[in-house]
Amino acid sequence: MPFRSICVYAGSNPGDDPTHAETARALGTLLAERGIGVVYGGGRTGLMGAVADATLAAGGTVVGIIPAHLEEREVAHRGLTELVVVGSMHERKTLMAERADAFVALPGGLGTLEELVEVATWTQLGIHDKPVGLLDSAGYWRPLDAFLEHAVAAGFLHPEHRKAIVREDDPAAMLDALEAWRPVQVQKWLELDER
Template sequence: MAFRTVCVYAGSNPGTDPSHADAARALGGLLAAQGTGLVYGGGRTGLMGVVADAVLEAGGEAVGIIPGGLERREVAHRGLTELVVVDTMHERKTLMAERADAFVALPGGLGTIEELVEVATWTQLGIHHKPVGLLDSAGYWGPFDAFLDHAVVAGFLRAENRAAIVLDPDPAALLERLVAWRPTSVQKWLELDER
């Protein structure tokens, strides 16, 4: 069963490797083909624009959510199914999370990483029970994936929580893995210390 809506986090620029745009295009086309809507940051530039355009070109629905202060700076996409302008970044991220059944991060910078880590933390804390995936085009997320493994070894991240972030270089395989994902219940260290 496909998702109704997937939230995609992505860079507002295309990066230096054209394979990132190819991956964004492939993901967008696949979402539309599966009847899965896109919710994303609302920009028309970079990988954000590429994934939205691919969804729209394939006949899918693309919803953008952008703060008014970034509407001009990120050059809001005016051809979307729906463009929601909010007041703050917090409203943007909350609304994107509420409207999504799953999350996928394409390559991006600090904003993409921040959004990704926040929703993964929400999964860890049980604030939502939605899968989080990394579309690893050209090995972009490999160092981040290795860092997560390092955090487990260093004792700051439980293996069960680390496993909540799914990585795959293939958009179709990644979506299949996210559909198959099931949340785990892990007792927090703080709860263990209270005994």
């Protein structure tokens, strides 16, 4: 089934490498061209703003979901298709996940990483069966990818669960990989002491 909307996690800053903003704009444009709506955190700055602006400029739809305490600081994007103001970060993340068919993380800081890891964990636990992707602009996500491989080698992440997060460096390849992704069923993923 084609995606109706994809949740994009991204930094509220642009980062030092202009490639990141270029990648954000390319993703936004491509999503609009493919008729896929964007769900994101509702900010107007950084990579968040870049992906939203590019999607809108290409005729796409963008839903921003922002907590009231951030909207009050005037960081909310006022030109979106829809801006939803919620009471907390937890409400924001839940609603973003509910309104999206897949997730893509652009470069970002702790907030982006936290959101990404949470939805990947939800995939692992079977809370949802939605694909999660790292859009690896300028190699930004390679260290995280290496950590995930390390977690598999150390016995803390099942190899099949590792496949819940795909990594691509091109927006079109990312969307294709997300569309090709299928959930995995792992019978036993915990080693219990049966004493």
